[in-house]
Amino acid sequence: MTKWYRENAPITAENLTDEWMRLKRGSVTRRHFLGVTGLGLAAAVLARQPGLFNSAAYAGDLGTTMSLATWPNYHDPATFEAFTAATGVAVEVNVFGSNEEMLAKLQAGGTGWDLFVPTNYTISTYVKLGLIDPLDMSKLPAFSQATESARFTSEGAIDGTTYALPKNWGTTGMAVNTAKIKTKLTSWKDFFEVAMTEADGRAMVHDYQLTTIGNALVSLGYSFNSIKPEELAKAEELLIKVKPHLYGINSDYQPGMRATDAWMTMCWTNDGAQLNRDMPEIAYILGTDGGEIWTDFYAIPKSAANKPAGYALLDYLMTPENAVKEHIANGAPTTDSRVLALLPADVTSNKIVYPDEASLTKLEFGAAVTLTDPARAELMARFKSA
Amino acid sequence: MPLTPDRKRQLVTAALVAPAGLWLFVFLVLPFMAMVVFSFGERAPEGGYQAAFTFAQFANLPSRAAAFWNTMMIAPVGAFLCLIVAYPVAYYLAIKSNPKYRLVLVSLVVVPFWTSLLVRTYAWMYILGSRGIPNLLGMIGIEDVRLLNTPGAVLLGIVYGYLPLMIMPIYVSLEKLDRRLLEASADLGAKPVSTFFGITLPLSLPGVMTGVALVTILLLGEYLIPQLLGGGKVFFIGNALVDLFLQSRNWPFGSAIAVTLVVVVVIVLSVAMRVAWKVSGSRQVDLV
Numbered sequence: 001m002t003k004w005y006r007e008n009a010p011i012t013a014e015n016l017t018d019e020w021m022r023l024k025r026g027s028v029t030r031r032h033f034l035g036v037t038g039l040g041l042a043a044a045v046l047a048r049q050p051g052l053f054n055s056a057a058y059a060g061d062l063g064t065t066m067s068l069a070t071w072p073n074y075h076d077p078a079t080f081e082a083f084t085a086a087t088g089v090a091v092e093v094n095v096f097g098s099n100e101e102m103l104a105k106l107q108a109g110g111t112g113w114d115l116f117v118p119t120n121y122t123i124s125t126y127v128k129l130g131l132i133d134p135l136d137m138s139k140l141p142a143f144s145q146a147t148e149s150a151r152f153t154s155e156g157a158i159d160g161t162t163y164a165l166p167k168n169w170g171t172t173g174m175a176v177n178t179a180k181i182k183t184k185l186t187s188w189k190d191f192f193e194v195a196m197t198e199a200d201g202r203a204m205v206h207d208y209q210l211t212t213i214g215n216a217l218v219s220l221g222y223s224f225n226s227i228k229p230e231e232l233a234k235a236e237e238l239l240i241k242v243k244p245h246l247y248g249i250n251s252d253y254q255p256g257m258r259a260t261d262a263w264m265t266m267c268w269t270n271d272g273a274q275l276n277r278d279m280p281e282i283a284y285i286l287g288t289d290g291g292e293i294w295t296d297f298y299a300i301p302k303s304a305a306n307k308p309a310g311y312a313l314l315d316y317l318m319t320p321e322n323a324v325k326e327h328i329a330n331g332a333p334t335t336d337s338r339v340l341a342l343l344p345a346d347v348t349s350n351k352i353v354y355p356d357e358a359s360l361t362k363l364e365f366g367a368a369v370t371l372t373d374p375a376r377a378e379l380m381a382r383f384k385s386a
Numbered sequence: 387m388p389l390t391p392d393r394k395r396q397l398v399t400a401a402l403v404a405p406a407g408l409w410l411f412v413f414l415v416l417p418f419m420a421m422v423v424f425s426f427g428e429r430a431p432e433g434g435y436q437a438a439f440t441f442a443q444f445a446n447l448p449s450r451a452a453a454f455w456n457t458m459m460i461a462p463v464g465a466f467l468c469l470i471v472a473y474p475v476a477y478y479l480a481i482k483s484n485p486k487y488r489l490v491l492v493s494l495v496v497v498p499f500w501t502s503l504l505v506r507t508y509a510w511m512y513i514l515g516s517r518g519i520p521n522l523l524g525m526i527g528i529e530d531v532r533l534l535n536t537p538g539a540v541l542l543g544i545v546y547g548y549l550p551l552m553i554m555p556i557y558v559s560l561e562k563l564d565r566r567l568l569e570a571s572a573d574l575g576a577k578p579v580s581t582f583f584g585i586t587l588p589l590s591l592p593g594v595m596t597g598v599a600l601v602t603i604l605l606l607g608e609y610l611i612p613q614l615l616g617g618g619k620v621f622f623i624g625n626a627l628v629d630l631f632l633q634s635r636n637w638p639f640g641s642a643i644a645v646t647l648v649v650v651v652v653i654v655l656s657v658a659m660r661v662a663w664k665v666s667g668s669r670q671v672d673l674v
Contacts, residue, residue, distance in 0.1 A: 100632065100633040100635065101632045101633065103433065103635065104631060104632045107432075107433060107434050107635060129432055201532055204617075243619065247532075247535055247617060248617025248618055248619060249617065249618035249619055250617055250618045255511070255515075256515075259515045259516045259517050260516050261515050261534055261535075372431060372432050374634065377633060377634030378449065378634070380629070380633070380634075381626065381630075381634070382449070384618065384619075384621045384625070384629070385450065385452040385456070385621040385626065386452065
């Protein structure tokens, strides 16, 4: 095989600039760029020298695709496009409506996820079942423990080993279309009463045992996490009484709220912020009688097919400049003070996203036991089939 | 040793049946056996399956009685509604339509299958939602009508989704109908109505039975339509199964329900087919 004499020669400065511009425009993949410029080889050699490249995660072979399991309306699509442009790895996104479903898929095996988004109270169960890996922090230089708020991030580590890094925190409140509902709601007690009266046929609850049963418990004056049989029985009685008045039992409530088919719903912070941004008449309210406060994390499944890419995306998302765009898009509050400092004032002053400390005091983090408690699962089945 | 013609024919038959047989064994019989084994097990503390031998899962079946009941009600009702809508369409296609356009018209029945049922059901969500029909009704003064997330919407979705499966077998049996019988009936002075009930309908019964059986069986496992158009408030056995495997991760109980469902379907269908044979007086019933 013959070769043109220049083929193995080092790239000229002019060609390097050309190729760089092509890469930036997205005309060529990063892999092509690294190949033709010889930078790939250089990077691979340099990466073996610790400390030379701080983004160590990008150094290995990342493949061309990876898979992320997350929640609906939870990311800025531009983030993944930018990640693909920077690394050559395309991100396939799967969305789920409950932690139970994510756990079920991982328990059954063969998900192909390289990164997923579990909520705080599930992490200990994933660790116990051996479904997630301890994180290799040397591959995540962008993460900074010192700037994280321990209140929201402590459940990512178990016995000093870090298994998951925080994505954002949030609350579970109620979204109310104030153009349709005149009653001023302030508590979960109000929510269930209005659902049976003024919002008859127009209220939604989640298709998710944690929040639907939890908020019913709160409205009756019990703990969000209760598994006491007599308290669960009371919550069941309330839910079954409310059911004929409900518009739907569904965790994907944005379409219904936006079409004004539904007038109020149980709602997560980020959805509340998105709904309120587009339809100011939709208010987001935290229960004065309690409810849920939560943190969503990123974790890497033990069964991940492309762990290098999982680490690379995680590190990318932990970089404040990237995270800030995510937070502006999805409307959930950050756990990282570096990101908070970069956020525009209209986001940080949004009371939906960053509520007053006083309104959070009654809220509870979900408890691990609710994830696996058979009594709550059966209650939910009876509620849905009633 | 030379093969006798008989032996040769058997070998050819075996070779032709083997791929399908192997397929069914690996993807139907083996999983079903696994399900039967699971149904006697226990739920592991964190969910999933843990080996045991207990009848507890089957004893717990009454806790999903409501879902069984809803399914057993909606399946025949849905099939019957499909039949009422499908029969005139099939009749028109097979008997009344211009033969020149028949192929085009029949293709139109099948065209919706080119798009996934999921997408078409989502389309119904928008048609029935506030911005669809209720919005139009609002313009003529009928306010705040709610169509989506009602049992009616579920029935509508079912009839829409399964209609082609009912039209096709009826169309096929009507198309085979010997037109001379209709002429003879008319010549002998029968009115169109008595010709229809005396000749056309009985002769198309095999197609009707096939269509009803097909739609009923599929409806017994339906999950998507009640989920999307019923707003999660209409709970079928298919929804119960999805929740048991994907939410509470109670594989043994889910397996017990699935096994029971299969047994119930087989019994119901065998009885229905026997009745159908008696009624139609022939053994021409396809399927089963």
